[in-house]
Amino acid sequence: MAIYMQRCYYAALGMVGSPQDAEDLSQEAFARAFKARARLDPDRPFYPWLYQILRRLCYNFTRDTSTRRRKLERAGSWLVAEATVRASVDDPERVRATDELRDELERAIEDLPLAQREVFVLKEFEGLKYREIAELLDVPIGTVMSRLYAARHKLAAQLEGLE
């Protein structure tokens, strides 16, 4: 269960971009899954079923207008640049540049349509294969690839504008 806890939390974090909301939504997904456990097919894997509950919660959450308002007021990042961790303290310029790039990338990802953002996060930050993403989302692999392409197309254009 500890593995599912982490997977659920990070999946929610990628979709909603706020640690507090990701914790709240992933816990709610477990509570709902427990209530609905009678509907779980024992012959099918558990995580895709749980993920469907979680993503529905996340979609509803981001659709909520008050959530959008809260999102605008939200401070703090949900990504961390490994280069910042590795960089020595005597290289503050590099750290600052990396942090700026991370902030811009975060904003660009947050602006993506949720269906594209979801696929992008699952691929880039959770390292899932196309087949695994398709199974989680219950869509064909072609749909996964087209969403991923659309997301990368937009993000690459924005990144180019920054550099």
Place this chain on the structure above:
Amino acid sequence: MTDEAGPISRSRELLLQALDGELAPGEQVELERLLLDNPELREEWDRFSRLKEVTGNMKLRNPPQEMWDGYWNSVYGRFERGIAWILVSIGAIVLGSWGAWSGVQDLMADADLPTFVKWSILALIVGLVMLLVSVLRYRIFVSRTDPYKEIER
């Protein structure tokens, strides 16, 4: 669900697969040929590679250990609260209905109350119950059949 992207061409599929390390051995040659022949695709490859390089250096932020430590307590708490709310709701509905029914019986038994007032009270109660049942039935019907409920507005 929403914001569906259109299908992509074979060359773009190969491009993505190569970036993500999911290219089959025989397809590498095909992609290289396409990259040589198509400058637009080559340009896209360079831009996507740069993006991949940037995102490859990032990861989702880890929460503090205390969050993991208290995670399941919070899940159990939610489940308990869910059961508590169901019990409270059932109790409130049963007691409220019983109180209302007793009140109506007392009013109806009151010989001093004019008949038209008694009938009005009865009509009011029956009307309220019908409205409540109708609204509940409609909400249940919409939640089961609305094809757009998952669409982001």
